[in-house]
Amino acid sequence: MEKLLLAVNVASPDPEDLNAVFRAAHSIKGGSSTFGLTDIAEVTHVLESLLDRIRQGQMALTSEHVDAFLAAKDVLKSMLDGHKHGADVDQGAVADVRRLLEALSQGKSSAPAKAAAPAAGGVPVAPGGVCRYRIEMPVIADKDAEALADELAMLGKIEKTKSPEGQWVFILDTAEPLDDVVAICAFIVNVADLKISQAVESAPSADQERGYGFFDNFVTQEERERTQGYGFFDNHTAIEDKEREQGYGFFAPFVPLDISAKKPDAETLSQPHPDDAPLAVTEHAAAEKKAAKAAAAAAAGHESSSIRVSVEKVDQLINLVGELVITQAMIEQRVGKLDPMTHEHLLNSVSQLSRNTRDLQESVMSIRMMPMDYVFSRFPRMVRDLAHKLGKQVEFVTHGAATELDKGLIERIVDPLTHLVRNSIDHGIELPDARRASGKSEAGTLSLSAEHQGGNIIIEVTDDGGGLNREKILAKAKQQGMPVTDNLSDAEVWQLIFEPGFSTAEQVTDVSGRGVGMDVVKRNILAMGGAVDIRSSKGFGTTISISLPLTLAILDGMSIRIGEEVYILPLGYVVESLQPLAQDIKEISGQGQVLRVRGEYLPLIPLYQIFNIEPSFTDPSQGLVVILESDGKKAALFVDDLIGQQQIVVKNLESNYRKVAGISGATILGDGGVALIVDVAALLRSSRQLNDESVFS
Structure with missing residues (x-):
């Protein structure tokens, strides 16, 4: 619904787009009624009535209508989250949007009941509805905490204290959605380490009326729920009468439904959300039955051609394929010493195994791949707002x-x-x-x-x-x-x-x-x-x-040797390798050495000094250099020897051992040994700090 509303041409809307938005609203109303989510059904019924008048040409579409529909979408999403996850629902915002839709249906201006403007990507907050969040931070540096507090202060009033354990605690009073608070915190800390609790503050009368917080009028809230038909109360007959009047369910004067004419929501099918199954909608108009059957067939095909698998299972599969790649490398290294004439069939089989392993690895990695539309689809609404x-x-x-x-x-x-x-x-x-x-x-x-x-x-x-x-x-x-x-x-x-x-x-x-x-x-x-x-x-x-x-799990790397140690350079950073001439190596007082490559002077980084290793050569003209490029800057890495190019399975060093400066991970070689993967970007950054950039510019 949001995607269609953002793309609609207000001056001359496409009738099919309006019909599609109406069908989406009808689908939500029908589904919520079926599952007893009466509050969602009531809002959607008003929305559907207004949409119906616009699509039938009784009322011209305006940008004010589109704003109201988008606000209604946000409110419906917050209400659904309330049922789904037990999240707090701003009933003031719900009431405001409902009044706004009713006013627009009657051709009135929205000024008397203006819905609060939603923040980008968030849920609209009723005017005056201020939430108090208590944000417990993990242990972070004081300067990071101060920077984060300044940024959060833009959302509202903030108080900060520090616990005896050294953890910062922020108390934030804001009318902005929780999503915005979390998004700002995510720049400094891991969201999983945050502890956020919430209490809602409003005027006492509003609290009593809406039932926010923990007040004595809980019975009044229950009474309100009973009158509105939330839950299973004794006034079921009254609810049924209301539903019959508003057209919820299967009551007269509706024609009995043809079950075969179930029509999946076209917008839901075109962009399936990983957590939501497509929702079938029953359409009453006989003229649309043919299209509904075609869409239903498409839905059946969509469901039968895909399977939902947890990310943990996919990661486990990728780990197993990674181990298979390592084992295959070990086999290749062992058979490489055999006589090719005597063991021709064995070598051919190992070669076939290598091809199959790489194909398998590429297929498994593709399972983890997701289209960028997963990211891009979040922005149209944010840009508009x-x-x-x-x-x-x-x-x-x-x-x-x-x-x-x-x-x-x-x-x-x-x-x-x-x-x-x-x-x-x-x-x-x-x-x-x-x-x-x-x-x-x-x-x-x-x-x-x-x-x-x-x-x-x-x-x-x-x-x-x-x-x-x-x-x-x-x-x-x-x-x-x-x-x-x-x-x-x-x-x-x-x-x-x-x-x-x-x-x-x-x-x-x-x-x-x-x-x-x-x-x-x-x-x-x-x-x-x-x-x-x-x-x-x-x-x-x-x-x-x-x-x-494209992925951080398996990458192509170049094996290099310094003394007795083997390291891996990610191939994406490698430009070329060469054996330098003595006259191309220049010493700069207090700045180390530079290497001239085709008229360009590059800082020379001796890897044996960085990692404190005994090398085979200390003279670059006797060894080799690998030209690396990261972030637009180049450097020459001095090594003893190049072993070759190979596919490596990246293992996280930090979770298995500890963080090592200049190292981004580790891998297991064909001989069973462990090789460290050089963090080229960090290496070049440290090199530029050690050397005067003006010398090499």
Whole structure:
């Protein structure tokens, strides 16, 4: 329903779109009535009546109607969550939306009963309905707690205390949804470690009327439920009369239903949610029976061609395939020493096993893959609400929604993308007057795209706004004491916005301005083995490009040797390898060595010094160097020897042992030994801190 409402053309709506929205509402009403969720059915009945008048041409569709329908969708979702998970439902918001729909049905303005504007992606809160949240944090650094408290203060009034155990406790009074509170906390701490409890504060009369909290009028609440027909009370006859009057259930004057004409909700089928099965809806109009049967057949095909499996089972399967890959590597290493003439059949069989193992591994990994639409579908509503709030016009476009990414990564990319999208609307796209003055259309375009490039996925957030202001960024950087010069390249200037605490916002708003976020966005992307890049042109817009590996479970790596130790370099970072000439190696006083490669000077990193290992060679011209590239910067890694390229199964070192600096994980080699996987991004960052960047620029 939301997807159709966001896409509808208010000036000349497509009749089929209006019919589809009506069918969705009818489906919700019928389903909720069937299962005794009378409160949902009552709201949907009013919604359905208004939709019916619009689709029959008795009333023209307006943007006010669309706003009301979206508010109703949020309220219905909150009510469903209340039944499903026992979550608190803001009955004031429910009443406001119902009054709004009734007023619009009668052709009145919505001003007397204006529904509260919902926050992006959240549930609307009734005006004056302030929730008090008690947020217990895990043990975090004081500076992180202060930054988080400042950010939460944008949502309302906050009090902070520290427990004797060193844990921070925040008391937040806010009218914003809990989703917004959790989303802000997620940038600093793991959401699973949070403990959030809630009490609702409102005026006493409203509390007594609505039954929020723990008050003495519980009997009154029960009486209210009895009169409204929630539950199983003695006035069942009255409820039945009301249902018959409003058309719930199978009462006169409705024609008896043809069970074969069950019609699945087309919108539900087109985007099945992992937690929800498609809901069949019975349609009374004889003219739509044929279409209903076709959709029912499609639903049957959809259900029979898929199976729901828990993520734990898929992860267990992937682990087993990983062990199989390791075992196959061991077999290959053993048979590699055999005489190929004598053991020809055995070697052929092992070769066939290798191909089958790789095919199996690719098939199993594809089970974890999910389309980017899982992420993209969250943004149209958020963009619409945020643009409306800021007084801007934004057209939202997506490309490559079918592009697939590992489930583990797709869940971790949601928060960084959300921040980048909000930033583009707030800072990138100009107000309509400013756009018109610069010869642009009043509506800005914001696009999200995803595509595969080799073993990576490239996700881009692009806006056609004003672009980044080089002079303003440099001035702000100098003001904050950053070591910058005017001869920095544009790419280096753009990277400054990812520095902690950096913000060019003129004033702090609840959208952005504190400089908390962009540095966390970059840190989160780097932690996923990705990279982030910015391209901007003043007056024409900005593109922020994120590159991520398709999966973190199994990757292609290059084995290198230093002394007696074997390490793995992820192949995605490797550019080339070579044996350097003595004249290409230069010593810089106090800065270490650099290597000249085709006229470019790269910092030379001796891996044996980083990991304190006794090497075979200390002279780079006797060993080998591997040219690595991460985050747009290159370095030459000095190693003793290259062993070869192979597929490796990544094992988490932190959960099995402890975190090791410069190491991102471990793997088991064909000979049964353990090799550590080098954290190339961290290695290059530490190298740039140890060396003067101006020498290599």
